[in-house]
Amino acid sequence: xxxxxxAVSILFIFVFSQLIAPxxxxxxxxxxxxxxxxxxxxxxxxxxxxxxxxLFKQWRxxxxxxxxxxVLERDGKNLRSLIGLARIEQTKYNYLKAxxxxxxxxxxxxxxxELIAAFGELQLAVEEPEKASKYFSRALQAAPSYxxxxxxxxxxxxxxxxxxxAEKLLKQVISQDGTNAPARALLANIYLEANxxxxxxxxxxxxxxxxxxxxxxxxxxxxxRVAERKPDEVRRLAQVVPSLLPLV
Numbered sequence: 507x508x509x510x511x512x513a514v515s516i517l518f519i520f521v522f523s524q525l526i527a528p529x530x531x532x533x534x535x536x537x538x539x540x541x542x543x544x545x546x547x548x549x550x551x552x553x554x555x556x557x558x559x560x561l562f563k564q565w566r567x568x569x570x571x572x573x574x575x576x577v578l579e580r581d582g583k584n585l586r587s588l589i590g591l592a593r594i595e596q597t598k599y600n601y602l603k604a605x606x607x608x609x610x611x612x613x614x615x616x617x618x619x620e621l622i623a624a625f626g627e628l629q630l631a632v633e634e635p636e637k638a639s640k641y642f643s644r645a646l647q648a649a650p651s652y653x654x655x656x657x658x659x660x661x662x663x664x665x666x667x668x669x670x671x672a673e674k675l676l677k678q679v680i681s682q683d684g685t686n687a688p689a690r691a692l693l694a695n696i697y698l699e700a701n702x703x704x705x706x707x708x709x710x711x712x713x714x715x716x717x718x719x720x721x722x723x724x725x726x727x728x729x730x731r732v733a734e735r736k737p738d739e740v741r742r743l744a745q746v747v748p749s750l751l752p753l754v
Contacts, residue, residue, distance in 0.1 A: 551581055554573060554576065554577050555577055558573035558587065562590060562593065562594065564719050567594050567597065571591065574587040574590045574594075575587075578591075583614045588607050588610050589621060592605075592607035592624060595607065596627070601628065601631060605628060608621065608624055611624075617648055619645040619646075619648040622642075623642060623645040623655040625641045626638040626658050627658060629641060630665065635661075635662040635666050636662075636666075638658065639659060639662045639663075642656070642659040643659070653683060653686060656675055657686070657688045660672040660673075660675040660679075660689070660692055664692060669696050673696050676690075676696070677693070680693070688722075690709045690712050690713045691710065691720055691726070693709050694709035694713065694723060694727075695722065695726060698729065698730070706726055706727075706730055707726075707727055709723075710723040710724075710730070714727065718746055724744070727743055728740045728744065
C-alpha cells in the first residue's frame with residue numbers, strides 16, 4: 507500500500523504541474539515512436555493539421571511536433587501549426603520558445619481569438635492568472651461564442667481561488683456544450699476542492715468518456731479513488747496515459 511501511495515504522490519506532482527499548462531495541454535515525456543514519414547511528399551495542409559492536433563490530444567507529442575513542422579515547411583505562416591507547436595513547448599516548460607512561436611503567429615493574424623487565447627494559456631502556465639484574464643477577455647470580445655476562452659477565464663478564476671465565478675462560467679459553457687471536456691474537467695477540480703468527491707468523480711468520468719486522454723480528469727478521478735482506497739483503479743487509470751506508466 508505504501509508503494510501505491512508513493513506512486514500516487516509522484517503522479518500528483520506530475521499532473522499538478524500540467525494543470526497550470528493548457529487545459530488540453532499535455533505531455534512531459536515525449537513519444538517519438540512514429541515520426542512523420544515521407545516528409546518530402548505533398549501533403550493536404552488542413553487534414554495534416556487536424557492529424558497533428560489529434561496526436562497532441564493523445565499525448566503523442568513527438569509525432570504531433572513532427573507533423574506540425576511538416577506543415578510549416580510548406581506553409582510557414584500556418585496559424586494552427588504555430589499555435590500547436592507553442593502548446594507543445596509549454597508542456598516542456600520552454601515558455602520563451604512558446605512565446606516566440608506565438609509572436610510569429612501574430613504577424614499572420616493578430617486578431618485571431620485562438621491566438622489571443624493561446625497567449626492567455628501561456629500566462630496561466632507561468633502562473634499569471636491576472637494577465638491571462640486580460641487575454642481571455644480580448645478573445646471573447648473578438649469571438650463572444652468562443653468557449654475555449656471562457657474555460658480559460660474560468661481557469662484563471664480557479665487559480666485566483668474565485669471558485670464561484672469559475673463554476674458559473676463553466677456551467678454556462680456546459681449548458682451550451684454538454685460534452686465540453688475542458689469545462690467538465692475543471693468543474694471536477696472545483697468539486698474536489700470543495701470535498702465533494704462524488705460530484706468530482708461523476709464529472710471526471712463524463713470527461714473520460716469523451717476524452718480518454720484528459721490528464722486533468724484522470725488526475726481528479728485518481729485522487730478520488732485513492733481516498734476510496736482503490737489502488738488497482740488508480741493504476742488502471744494511469745495506464746491510459748503512456749507517459750504516466752513509469753510512475754505507477
